[in-house]
Amino acid sequence: MGKSILLCLLLCILSPCMIFAQPAHNVDPARHPAQNHPPAKKPDIVSFHVETEGRGALHIIYSDGSEEEIPRERGRFSDSEGILTQETFSDVRLADDHQNIGWLADYMICAQSYPCSAELVIYRSGSKMKHITPQYGIIWGWKFLKGGKQIVVQSGFTHGDETGSYALYDTETVRQLDEFSSKKKKIPNWVQQLQRTER
Numbered sequence: 001m002g003k004s005i006l007l008c009l010l011l012c013i014l015s016p017c018m019i020f021a022q023p024a025h026n027v028d029p030a031r032h033p034a035q036n037h038p039p040a041k042k043p044d045i046v047s048f049h050v051e052t053e054g055r056g057a058l059h060i061i062y063s064d065g066s067e068e069e070i071p072r073e074r075g076r077f078s079d080s081e082g083i084l085t086q087e088t089f090s091d092v093r094l095a096d097d098h099q100n101i102g103w104l105a106d107y108m109i110c111a112q113s114y115p116c117s118a119e120l121v122i123y124r125s126g127s128k129m130k131h132i133t134p135q136y137g138i139i140w141g142w143k144f145l146k147g148g149k150q151i152v153v154q155s156g157f158t159h160g161d162e163t164g165s166y167a168l169y170d171t172e173t174v175r176q177l178d179e180f181s182s183k184k185k186k187i188p189n190w191v192q193q194l195q196r197t198e199r
Contacts, residue, residue, distance in 0.1 A: 042099065042124075042125050042126060043062040043063040043064040043066065043125075044062065044063040044098035044099065045060055045061070045062060045063075045094055045098050045099065045101055045125075046061055046062065046063050046098070047061045048060045048061065048092055048094065048101065050088075050089045050092065053088075054088035054089050054090055054106075055072075055087065055088050056072075057069045057070060057071045057072065058070040058089050058092065058103065060101060060123075060125075062125070063098075068125065070123065072085055072086040072087070072088075072089070072105075073085070073086045073105060073121075074086065076105075076118075076119070076131070077107050077109055077118060079108075079109065084107050084108065084109070086105045086106065086107060087106050087107055087108055087115035088106040088115055089103045089104070089105070089106070090103065090104045090106050090117060091103060091104045091117070091141075091142065093142070093143070093144060095144040095147065095148025095171070096144065096147040096148055097147050097148035097149075099124055099125070099148065100122060100123070100124050100144065100148045100171055101122075101123055101124075102120060102121060102122045102123070102142070102144065102151070103120075103121055104117035104119070104120055104121075104139055104142070105117070105118060105119045105120075105121050105131075106118065109138075110138060110158050112158065116138040116158065117138050117139040117140075118133065118138060118139070119131050119132065119133050119139070120132040120133075120139055120142050120151070120153055122151065122171060122174065130174045131174070132151070132153060132169060132174055134153065134155030134167075135155070135165075135167075136155070136156075136157065137155050137156045137157040137158070137164070138155060138156070138157070138158060139153060139154070139155050140154045140155060140156055140164055141153075141154040141194060141197070141198055142154065142194070143193060143194045143197050144171070145168075145190055145193060148171055149170070149171055149172075150168060150169065150170060150171060150177070150190070151168070151169045151170075151171055151174075152166060152167070152168050152169075152190050152191065152193065152194045153166065153167050153169065154166050154194060155167070162182075163181075163182040164182075165179065165180065165181045165182075166179065166180040166181070166190075166191045166194070167179045167180075168180075168190050178190070
């Protein structure tokens, strides 16, 4: 009888150790949520507007109801009188992916009585603004291509030739992928897509 009591006491003392010593693979993984979730998709851009006929801030409205205000930039251009502030936002366009948005930043840089489009600005929520500046002249027109993955830009001088030149860019890196000028005879498809928009 005494041996039975001692055996019971010994089992009671050792049983917690036996429980805790179970291997981890016996734990049911279905009962534990995965720790490495992919990041949630950012809300889509559903609309936008610019205050005071382009002279105010750009407002971007998202599908979750949030709103972001983009002020006019200052410090990217200067003239003999000092640093210039962006005059207006123009030709604001939303990509088909509803994640990228772009606009022309207009400045008083071209000796005209009105501001000229000095840069194309591309923005994606949570990322830094990306700027595309033409090699010469100002931007005449632009368009997102391939659902927002690429951008075509037409540029030229204020009073230059009728067609100017075209450049194709990658949206994510704003790296130039291709270029086209009126001197070339065969017009690539990416140029034609912008030309159809402008008609």
